[in-house]
Amino acid sequence: MPRPEPRQAxxxxxxxTATTGKTAAAKNEVLEWTKSLGVAVVLFVxxxxxxxxxxxxxxxxxxxxxxxxxxxxxxxxxxGPHIPFTEHHIPGLRQPRHGDIVVFxxxxxxxxxxxxxxxxxxPGDTVQMVNHEMYRNGKKLVEPYTVYGDQPxxxxxxxxxxxxxxxxxxxxxxxxxxxxxALPKTVDRQTYHPTRDNWGPLVVPAGHYFxxxxxRDESLDSRFMGFIPREQIRGKxxxxxxxxxxxxxxxxxxxxxxxxxxxxxxxxx
Numbered sequence: 604m605p606r607p608e609p610r611q612a613x614x615x616x617x618x619x620t621a622t623t624g625k626t627a628a629a630k631n632e633v634l635e636w637t638k639s640l641g642v643a644v645v646l647f648v649x650x651x652x653x654x655x656x657x658x659x660x661x662x663x664x665x666x667x668x669x670x671x672x673x674x675x676x677x678x679x680x681x682x683g684p685h686i687p688f689t690e691h692h693i694p695g696l697r698q699p700r701h702g703d704i705v706v707f708x709x710x711x712x713x714x715x716x717x718x719x720x721x722x723x724x725x726p727g728d729t730v731q732m733v734n735h736e737m738y739r740n741g742k743k744l745v746e747p748y749t750v751y752g753d754q755p756x757x758x759x760x761x762x763x764x765x766x767x768x769x770x771x772x773x774x775x776x777x778x779x780x781x782x783x784x785a786l787p788k789t790v791d792r793q794t795y796h797p798t799r800d801n802w803g804p805l806v807v808p809a810g811h812y813f814x815x816x817x818x819r820d821e822s823l824d825s826r827f828m829g830f831i832p833r834e835q836i837r838g839k840x841x842x843x844x845x846x847x848x849x850x851x852x853x854x855x856x857x858x859x860x861x862x863x864x865x866x867x868x869x870x871x872x
Contacts, residue, residue, distance in 0.1 A: 655679065656838055658706055658717055664816035664823065665719055668704070668748050673866065674845040675719070677706050677838035690834045699812060699836055701725060701739075704871055706838040707814070711776035711828050719840065720824055721748070724805075724813030729787070731803030732826075735819070738804075752820040756800045759827060768823055781829045802826060812836065840871040 660673040669675070679685070682705070683695030699705055703722045708715060724730040729740050735751055737744045763777030779797050785805040786792060797803070799820070807813050811830035816822025825831065846863040853861035 656706075657844070658719065658838075658840070660719065663821045664818050665704075665721075666750055666818045666821070668721075668817045669719065669840075669843075669871070670846065670848075670863070670866070672847050672849045672863070673843050675706075675840040675871065676842055676844050677840045679838045681839040682836055685834075685837055692834065699725070699833075699839075704840050705814065705836050706840060707831055707836045709828065709831060709835055711773050712771050713773055714771065716771070717837065720814035720816050720822070722812055723815050723825075724807040726807050726809045726811060728807045728813070729804045730807065730813050731805065733801060735800050737815075748817045750818045750820075754820050756798045759797045759799060759802065772823070776829065777827055779827075785830070797826075799826065842871060843867060843869045 656677050656679055658675045658677055660669045660671055660675070663671060681696050682699055683692035685692055699722050701722060701724075704719060705722055706717050706719050708717050712718070723737065723744075724739060731738045737746060737749075759779045761778050761780050763772070763774035765774045767774065768777065779795075779802070782795070782797060782802070782805060783792050785808065786795060787804060787806060790804070805813070807830060810833050812833065813825045814831050815824045815826065843866050846866040847858050848861045848863060851857070851861040
């Protein structure tokens, strides 16, 4: 007895299966690209926040250690990564210490920007400058990295004036008004009139640091803007990964033809 032939499922109209397959493949491809992009963004945020971060030098305040046009790679691990949207840090390998070059984000600039200076005074230190010479706890510092020009010494004003140092510097933060709270009791506050090259002695308060630029005549630093809270210190520069001279009249592309090849890869200290 002949067996009945198996019934076949009805076929989809011509072209429908191919179209559906292409649509599904396109959706899968978009999904994979979205996942890859999401992973890349997360990795970027994690690396930038907790491991490494790139910075550039926009001013002359750290010459000759760091030049305008130097691009730095800094470690966020050494001093402890900053937790985004907070004023707190994850514990780092160590605390900032004398001689460190640090990246910090002060609140005296508007808009907020990252700044690079050298750490001169730790909490509890007494710092003072006498005729260009820097003293810490009564001992003269040996500072081969410093640069001084031939500009005459100038007084530090008690308070700032709007626009004196550009629109980004808050004038109320400038001036030696904050010096008075940091002076030892033996110093007469009525006769204290600091200048750029003669000031102090000042006692660094707990949880704060005294930071200065290596180019002492061209640096808007703790002499004028006050002590820097620990939570504002972000990272420690490690090395220069690129450098080029913005002022050189070099042919296109200038960032290549004006590169300072000898500085690239230099360790920062």
